[in-house]
Amino acid sequence: MRRLLPRSLIGQMALLIGIALLVAQLANFALTLSDRQKLSLARNEGPAITRYASVAADVAGAQPDFRRPLVADASRRGAQFRLEPQSAVAADAARAPEVEGRVRDSLASNGIAASDVRAVYAEPRGGRARDIRILQISANLGGAGWLNARLATPRPDPWLAVRLGVATLFLYLIVLGATLLLAIRMARPLRDLTEAADRFGGREAPLEVAPRGPGDLRRAIEAFNAMNRRLVSLLDEKDRMLGAIGHDLRTPLASLRIRAEAVEDEEERARMAATIDEMAAMLEDILILARSGRSREERRPVDLAALADAMVEEFRDLGADAEMAESPRQVAEVQPNLVRRAVRNLIDNAIKYGGSARVSVRREGEEIIVEVRDHGPGLPQDELVRAAEPFHRGEASRSRETGGTGLGLAITRAVAEGHGGALRLANGEREGLIATLVLPAPPR
Amino acid sequence: MPGEPHILLVDDARDIRDPLAAYLGKNGLRVTRAADAAEARQVLAAHAIDLVLLDIMMPGEDGLSLAGFVRATSGIPVILLTAKAEETDRIVGLELGADDYVTKPFSPRELLARIKAVLRRTGEGARPVHAPDAEAYAFGPWVLRTGERELVGEDGVAVPLSTGEYNLLLAFVTHPRRVLTRDQLLDLSQGRALAAFERSIDNHVSRLRRKIEADPADPRWIKTVWGGGYTLAAEVKRL
Numbered sequence: 001m002r003r004l005l006p007r008s009l010i011g012q013m014a015l016l017i018g019i020a021l022l023v024a025q026l027a028n029f030a031l032t033l034s035d036r037q038k039l040s041l042a043r044n045e046g047p048a049i050t051r052y053a054s055v056a057a058d059v060a061g062a063q064p065d066f067r068r069p070l071v072a073d074a075s076r077r078g079a080q081f082r083l084e085p086q087s088a089v090a091a092d093a094a095r096a097p098e099v100e101g102r103v104r105d106s107l108a109s110n111g112i113a114a115s116d117v118r119a120v121y122a123e124p125r126g127g128r129a130r131d132i133r134i135l136q137i138s139a140n141l142g143g144a145g146w147l148n149a150r151l152a153t154p155r156p157d158p159w160l161a162v163r164l165g166v167a168t169l170f171l172y173l174i175v176l177g178a179t180l181l182l183a184i185r186m187a188r189p190l191r192d193l194t195e196a197a198d199r200f201g202g203r204e205a206p207l208e209v210a211p212r213g214p215g216d217l218r219r220a221i222e223a224f225n226a227m228n229r230r231l232v233s234l235l236d237e238k239d240r241m242l243g244a245i246g247h248d249l250r251t252p253l254a255s256l257r258i259r260a261e262a263v264e265d266e267e268e269r270a271r272m273a274a275t276i277d278e279m280a281a282m283l284e285d286i287l288i289l290a291r292s293g294r295s296r297e298e299r300r301p302v303d304l305a306a307l308a309d310a311m312v313e314e315f316r317d318l319g320a321d322a323e324m325a326e327s328p329r330q331v332a333e334v335q336p337n338l339v340r341r342a343v344r345n346l347i348d349n350a351i352k353y354g355g356s357a358r359v360s361v362r363r364e365g366e367e368i369i370v371e372v373r374d375h376g377p378g379l380p381q382d383e384l385v386r387a388a389e390p391f392h393r394g395e396a397s398r399s400r401e402t403g404g405t406g407l408g409l410a411i412t413r414a415v416a417e418g419h420g421g422a423l424r425l426a427n428g429e430r431e432g433l434i435a436t437l438v439l440p441a442p443p444r
Numbered sequence: 445m446p447g448e449p450h451i452l453l454v455d456d457a458r459d460i461r462d463p464l465a466a467y468l469g470k471n472g473l474r475v476t477r478a479a480d481a482a483e484a485r486q487v488l489a490a491h492a493i494d495l496v497l498l499d500i501m502m503p504g505e506d507g508l509s510l511a512g513f514v515r516a517t518s519g520i521p522v523i524l525l526t527a528k529a530e531e532t533d534r535i536v537g538l539e540l541g542a543d544d545y546v547t548k549p550f551s552p553r554e555l556l557a558r559i560k561a562v563l564r565r566t567g568e569g570a571r572p573v574h575a576p577d578a579e580a581y582a583f584g585p586w587v588l589r590t591g592e593r594e595l596v597g598e599d600g601v602a603v604p605l606s607t608g609e610y611n612l613l614l615a616f617v618t619h620p621r622r623v624l625t626r627d628q629l630l631d632l633s634q635g636r637a638l639a640a641f642e643r644s645i646d647n648h649v650s651r652l653r654r655k656i657e658a659d660p661a662d663p664r665w666i667k668t669v670w671g672g673g674y675t676l677a678a679e680v681k682r683l
Contacts (some may be wrong), residue, residue: 247501250527254549255459261467261552273551280549302594306603306655313606313651331601336592340604 010180010187017179021172029168033161040156045099045135048079048151052137053106055081056147060112067144078132078152087138088148089118096121103137114139124152131155182214189213193221200228239291246287253280285407288341289390292414297335304330304339304439305361308370311343312359320351325360330368332439334419339439342415343370345408346435350374354432363441367421370437378427388413388423412437448474449563450491454484454510455499455525460548464497467552473559481505488514495563497555498542499525511542521562525550581617583678584665586656588617595656603655608633612648613656616666616676625673649674 006012055074059067071081082088089095099119107114122134135153140146157163189212196207207228211221253276260272305327315322350357354374361370379387386392390410413423421439428434451473455461458479465475476491478484480502487493496514500507511522524545543562546555581588585598593610595603605613615624615632624632626645653660667677
């Protein structure tokens with residue numbers, strides 16, 4: 001049931017207003033119809049009933065001998081009166097109780113208490129007049145017998161209900177239509193706003209949503225646009241600052257590196273060079289991590305299996321124990337340089353901490369999995385969660401000795417998340433760490 | 445002092461310019477310093493320079509523009525000093541054909557070795573192999589893009605290459621339809637003087653074939669020449 005209810009603003013508004021309006025209009029229709037019917041009764045049958053009552057009063061008040069001529073005299077201009085011992089209307093005919101009630105009232109107001117009143121509609125004899133029908137009234141006047149009358153009355157408008165119904169429906173459609181129009185005018189800009197907020201990655205120029213719809217919405221959209229512009233300019237400023245820091249720190253580092261070459265003691269010189277290199281690497285990692293969310297690199301379709309294979313090959317060229325499992329082609333739209341770095345960091349980690357790297361690429365459902373296994377000791381459970389936090393270093397045994405900036409996994413995770421994927425860390429069944437870079441696969 | 449190669453060092457940072465000039469001077473090179481592009485142009489006009497060491501990021505006219513000027517007006521080799529590794533691959537590969545580059549902070553010894561390697565190559569009149577002369581090379585169904593160092597297939601999907609594979613393929617596409625011996629290939633693909641490239645050419649060829657051949661067992665593009673070496677059996681179009 002819940003699934004059938006619309007969730008969107010426009011759907012809910014349309015449903016609610018549609019139902020409420022329907023109920024209100026139906027009630028209104030019923031009331032109006034009954035009113036109009038009463039009115040029509042008073043206008044069409046009223047004169048006939050009054051005439052009948054006045055004739056009945058005359059008859060009841062006259063001497064018995066004068067009754068017949070009186071009745072005969074009254075029978076003119078579309079009316080026919082008769083005094084008879086029986087009613088002309090059968091007791092079980094399709095009687096008109098409303099008319100009977102009115103006749104009774106009218107008789108009572110003329111001082112006549114009729115013991116039985118019957119009324120029924122009949123078609124005129126010969127069926128000539130379309131707009132005329134016959135009202136048969138019959139009342140038991142006690143001693144005088146039954147006064148039977150056939151009175152011509154205007155036929156009520158047969159299309160009354162239909163005309164009223166059409167008018168009601170027309171009104172219903174107009175109001176509902178106007179409501180829907182308003183709802184659509186509100187829903188469209190809201191949808192635009194949602195889409196823009198969804199797409200906003202801080203990478204590109206600020207996304208401008210065209211302000212439209214009612215004034216309040218317009219203002220909300222303009223405020224959103226202004227916020228976007230402020231955000232983008234803040235992020236731009238961050239980029240410029242990081243770039244400046246990177247450049248400004250690199251120059252003194254380079255200077256230091258050159259001067260270090262003048263140190264006489266060879267061992268000391270090597271150590272200084274290593275420290276400077278480490279600082280430079282850390283600087284680069286910080287810059288990459290800080291910019292990873294806003295890399296301007298374009299996404300292109302890339303064979304991720306070949307990419308992982310090329311990275312493994314680079315490590316093998318350096319003499320590291322890295323191996324690529326036979327992996328079929330897996331194409332995805334990615335930022336190749338960032339993904340390269342993400343994969344390189346995983347392999348680098350595996351070799352540093354686990355002594356070796358076994359890399360494979362495969363597709364699992366809607367995901368492309370780049371898996372890097374090592375033969376090391378793996379990680380304790382709580383470390384698995386924290387390992388990808390920036391600047392996180394493992395226990396003492398895995399700390400500075402092995403070098404590295406503590407940013408490798410953080411960069412990989414940032415790259416994965418920037419692509420809508422994830423970094424997963426798990427321990428192997430028997431040994432080693434399994435680090436998986438998960439990227440969304442294109443639809444098959 | 446005749447015989448000493450004359451190096452022009454252009455860098456806006458005095459902290460680098462001075463100690464680097466001192467280091468290179470101590471190692472048998474004659475160094476003239478310039479703080480910006482304008483000064484460098486004056487030096488180039490007045491002296492016979494053998495090699496230009498050029499910082500990319502400089503205020504005023506930047507290093508790229510100066511490198512383009514040097515390339516266009518003379519055969520003087522250029523080595524770039526850069527701050528950002530990722531961007532440089534592209535810059536070097538695509539626009540300039542600089543002979544080599546180092547990323548700051550660099551080891552002065554490595555820089556010295558590269559300077560000597562570049563000087564040796566230019567002295568022999570050999571084209572610097574590190575510098576591709578086009579943005580991309582098309583052969584068969586493939587396009588080798590030098591900026592990104594990757595192969596792009598007809599379906600637009602990029603196939604990343606390792607440095608070794610890239611260098612080897614670059615050697616093939618710059619010498620199409622020529623039989624290249626293993627030694628020649630080794631020479632050609634060791635563009636960067638110190639790049640480790642110890643594994644055999646055969647190994648790299650078979651890796652390349654796996655990536656580019658429909659049937660690696662019956663190669664259509666990289667053919668083995670009996671007793672000779674390998675050849676790229678395709679028309680290569682420079683893009």
